[in-house]
Amino acid sequence: MTNLKRSALLLALGLAAGPALAQTIAITGGTVALGDGSEPIQGGTVIVRDGRIVAAGRDVAIPPGAQQVDAAGRWVTPGIVAGFSRVGLVEVDAVAATNDTSAGNSPFSAAIDVAPAINPRAAAVAVSRAGGVTRAVVAPETARSIFAGQGAIIDLGADMEPITRARAFQYVELGEAGADEAGGSRASAHVLFRNALREARDLGRTGISGGGATRREARANDQRDLPLEEVPENRLLGPGAQRSDDVLLTRFDAAALVPVLQGRQMLLVHAERASDILQVLALKREFPNLRLVLIGATEGWTVAERIRASGIPVIANALNDLPASFEQLAATQSNVARMRSAGVDVSLGLINNEESRQVRLSTQYAGNLVALQKVPGAAGLSWGEALRMITSGPAEALGLGGELGSLKAGRRADVVIWDGDPLENGSAPVMVMIDGVQQPLQTHQTRLRDRYRTATEGALPKAYER
């Protein structure tokens, strides 16, 4: 993440001078929401320096010489973190050449790594950024295997360096979709899953290496408790690695699952039905090193106590309330708040729901969960909790809470200033900062808006209006 590059780019775009690096910025007078679940603070201050949050809250002293940004009458929050998305992987969904979410004709599955496919100039990146989304969890989609591949955490900055963390997780389908990819049954999906992890274990034992390391070095590497930032790229097998003929995975795919098995790479598992959720929880007993996150969990509220006991975080859709499939019969908008009140660590994502283009709707979805507080018999969220679920919540679930998602000191300075309550219909960002750098909010859409404020033509065709 080169902030230097960002500044250069912004200058090149001729934008009004954004907060410069190494300069201290004080955002003052706004309603400040930290993103940690607490309620908003009237007249709060946020201090940013060197791309990081220095302080945020009510009684924050403004350092001398700080550049002041007046946020009076406005709201200040951490940037929205899309807890589950496919943003940056798609330009136009129905134009196959622009859609890199899945690879139906590829020999690879778990080995697929979305990072090189992310296009920071995809229209959806700019549109989402203009909607206040600064980071996104980006997952691949399955095709011909229960394993989709390795997802990334990205930022939505206007530069060519979108990757916050590559290969942050492996993504697997274990509900209806997984059954379908596994040949037609959930039972088969579970066999495939166990087989895959065993093939990974065998590879882990016989040794794998990257960059010509010896078997001994590779083993040492595997035993080291690597911080996630250093999860190695898909590794070639080392010399001498023998595999049985009786294998189902390509070597790349099996190798990609080694860090999953060892707990050095997170495993995001999609399951909606209560019984599928319990099967996911059971995986932890069988493979104790797995670092699981449950994705979906529409019926999670019916087994919330057991999810809580497992300690596995959940990323759920906010508003599923239709029995859209037989794995979602118990769907209700109260799912999220019921899981939360049972003690489950839950946050929001867009799961198979316009996840490539509409992550900006996260705020509206969160607001709807607040609305449920007023519906008799429904379970809703406090405002602060709802914001947490689209900021620090997903960041924590993905192991990045120390870096992203809140206005706590030391976090990356992803900050949004809104013209109103960010969860309310029609509120919009007036300033978006990523890593302390002010971002452009123009998009293809805003340009069209400006050209077509009226449909009537002037002296020349519309194509001459810029």
Next chain:
Amino acid sequence: MVSSKSLILPLLAVLAACSTTTESKTPKTASAGESRSKPATYSRDPFPSTYKVYPGVPTAITGATIFDGEGGRIENGTIVLADGVVRAVGGADTPIPDGATRIDGRGKWVTPGVIDIHSHLGDYPSPSVEAHQDGNEVTGPVRPEVWAEHSVWPQDPGFTRALTNGGVTSLQILPGSANLFGGRSVTLKNVPGRTMQQMKFPGAPYGLKMACGENPKRVYGSRNQMPASRMANVAMMRQTWARAQEYKRRWDKYEKDGGEMPARDLAMETLRGVLDGEILVHNHCYRADEMANIIDMSKEFGYKVSTFHHAVEAYKIADLLKQNGICAALWADWWGFKMEAYDGINENIPFVHNAGACTIVHSDDPNGIQRLNQEAAKALAFGRKAGIQIPDEVAWTWLSINPARAMGIADKTGSLKPGKMADVVLWNGHPFSVYTRPAEVWIDGALMYDAADPARRPVTDFELGQPGEGDVK
């Protein structure tokens, strides 16, 4: 020509003679032997509505902010519902009949029920399994003979969610967009029924679903079948309209002059209904240039498009829409899922409204239909940021009177005017706020949803005995 005519005339004489002989048993009026009597024809309504108004009690809501659905707004307003209709709407001094149930509406809002002009509930119901995919007759690009009502599964749980979360009281179910001519729509009242007819909106005209653009050409083009291009879309539509005109001529002549009844062609019957102005055209069309083509084609064949649906580029030709009196049914912020949706903008709805054209917020989605008020709110806000100041109460026309007009039911519902159906929502806050939900919903004056009363919350057959039955959804 002369010789052929001379051949035909004796034949007709023979036919006439035959018919006279066979009908000789029936007594004849003076004109019966001549062809000026009203000839037998087909039923325009073979699946009639059996909807009945459910029991209601005289009800008065007081102290609420009222949007009347036609752009009017009353602060501290009173509305009286009785006998299934709106009896009175006015200020605090509005007389309330003795014995009426009084509801304190202070801090709340009253609006007409939301009308969704574009839904597939029932035809693409939940659960969305293959056996339920009944919304597109994809066996040919020209299928005006199919009627969406014959696919409607009244047990779709989506109807209940649209009621309780969205305040939707009427909705048009359209067949899908795989076809150039997709078939007839049906308008329903959002009341649970055992049969489709029990939900059918009494007296609502039929619609014809048409589609231009990518969907028909993709579906049939991928089968190496016409239409595989936009030019083929238009060619097939024009050829079909030409056939319809001929069909209409034959039937008009028969219905005027009698003679041999022409063969019935259900596909052509629908199109004849359009050419006669009885059936309203609902045309799925995204791109500005294509909408202009459709408008020209409609003029060529003498019909009118009621509404362009999904018109993502309506803002580029808002003047054309205004000029031709065509409504645009729009999403607030959908964009980019296919090429023809690439130029979607957040200001589409307010821009079209600002040009003076009829503007509608629609869903085309079982989730979106639960939040049409929020969709309108987002569009309204983006419009204001772009300098277009539309009052809240005027924006509500997008959700009620405009769709009602476009569906031909504005004389019965779509606004809170005395005598109209009492299709009413009491919202627990400002209806454009994300934090607001319906508190109570009346349809024809019957209380069909009450957030505070679990007994006023429908549970479909499908959900009975299932996990989550009867839960607040």
